[in-house]
Amino acid sequence: MSDTAPAPAAPVAPRAGGVAPLQPVILGADIGVYALARSFHEAYGVRSVVVAGAALGPVAHSRIVDHEIVADGHDPRQLVDRLLDVARRMPDRRLLLMANSDWLVRVVVQHRAELEPYYVVPFLSEGLLDQISDKATFAEICERLDISVPRTIVQDFTAAHEPGWAPAAVDLDYPLIAKAASSADYQDVEFEGKKKVFEIATPDELTWLWSALRAAGFRGRFVVQELVPGDDTQMRSITAYVDSRGEITLLCSAHVLLEEHTPSGLGNPAAMITYRDDAMLEQARRFLTSTGYRGFANFDVKVDPRTDRFRFFEVNPRIGRNNYYVTAAGANPMRFVVEDQVEGRAVEPVVVDREVLYSIVPHRLLLRYVRDPQLAQRVRRLVRARATAHPLAYGKDLSPRRRAYVWAAKLNQVRKFRRWYPAVTETGF
Incomplete structure (x- = not known):
């Protein structure tokens, strides 16, 4: 099955004396949005414009974002109108639009005709979005492709x-x-x-x-x-980018160690170790190729302990809330979309194999939940090697206010896990 892919945006004409400078514009204000802004800043040294209903904690008081606040961040019309207003105020910039929640991706895709005269819109077509965003239809597609689902x-x-x-x-x-x-x-x-x-x-x-x-x-x-049995450590995450030519230029997988357990965040990874699993990635590749996918995709997968088979749960039509694990592992995903959609260049495909520990919770808290001795040893080894990453802890954006927020965010994780998912045992370093 395939769907007509959106045509790649044509590069804007260069300004006199050079190419129009890149300007990322991101919808939302959560930790995933900050991670995108951080990745853009690391790769290109640019500040991102963040459009949302409020400057929430993850993006508040940041030196790498500029805020555009709308009265109602849940009103698609207000968001689109503000995006158009931003574009009119930046006629000499090459505007790249990003969104990192399912409903905001849908807003962008449904208003593509209004936005594309001003923005690069690196998302899949509306028809394909309708098919793959529905978990029931996703299961049907996977079954046809011999990809195991519950x-x-x-x-x-x-x-x-x-x-x-x-x-x-x-x-x-x-x-x-x-x-x-x-x-x-x-x-x-x-x-x-x-x-x-x-x-x-x-x-x-x-x-x-x-x-x-x-x-x-x-x-x-x-x-x-x-219900596929097994705890959080049976979960896996895959992040992929499919360029405007249909080439899968980025694949990165991670072994989940701990998920969030609050009612609103249930299932969101809180800690992962990146690693390469070609058998799992091949199934993701089959899905992306067969459906004519374009843009970023994020798969949720679980290893069934009864059979050791990969059970694919869903694909998110975006890069994912925990996207910084890809950057931390050495493959900044913003480079892939910019070189493809903004610069119009083919990128050499990359399959990430570097191992890093990505965690939004304190390491000692994490080790209370990782009961497998081998996994716990991997965590300790990566901590000692300082091969770790927290998306909010960016050395170039740590004003006193930001430092206080990052510290408070970690403390809040301790409180949330104590309330919603108390540890039975504690394992120290």
Whole structure:
């Protein structure tokens, strides 16, 4: 299956005396946005313009970003209008637009016609976005490509407002996993007990979830999947970049050590070690090539301890919240998109094999959760070798206020894990 890929943006004409300077513009204000700004600054020495509803902690008081604040950061029209306003004020810059959450990627893709006269928009087409962003459709694609996924049942709420609607039967063994097929459809749905991912232990819990979603006005699709056993250390992450010619120029994989366990952040990696796994990467390559993918992609994968098979959970149509692990491993992903989309040059493909420890939690906290002795030893070895990275701890952007924020962010991780995922044992250095 394939979809028509967006045409690469043509380079703007150079200014008199040289090429138009690069100007990254990024939607959002979370830790992943700061990581993008940091990677741009490391590679090109440029400040990024960050467009959001507020200057949140990760990007606040930063010397490497300029803020464009809109009244309502959840209003697509306000965001697009501000992007157009920024572009009109920077007519001599080569504007590269980035977004790093599913719904913001959709905003950009749906308004591509308005934005592309001013911006390089390095994202996949809307048709392909619709297909791969839906976890149910993603599972169908993977099955056709012989890529293993958990068994999936789809619950469609499109007609849930009708009196006779009833949820479909679920014949999976408990416990099981339930999550929105499209996170964009779930973004603004609010109800008590809302989570990013639900681990359902009994049929009664599933009945409660269906009722809560229906009452909250959710009219998208939810997927119910078999629970693949194993703790956080069974998870893997893959980041890829497919250039405007369809060439996969960047592949980087990481072994997850610890995930976040707050209701809103459940499943987001908190610590990873980069490594190379060609068998896993080959399956990602097959997916990207077969679908005609373009731009950045981030896959969530789990190793099934019963079979040692890779079980692909989803692909995010963006670089991912924890994108800095790629830069830390020596392959700054911003270079790949800039050379491809801005400079119009082919990039020699890279498969990252350098090992680094990426962590947003203190190392001592991490070691309380890594119970596998070999993994713990790898963590200690990388810490001693100083082959570590925290996306917020950027030496060129550590004013006193930023230092205080980074320290507070680490302390807050300790508090969050103590509340939502207390460690059973503690392992020191």
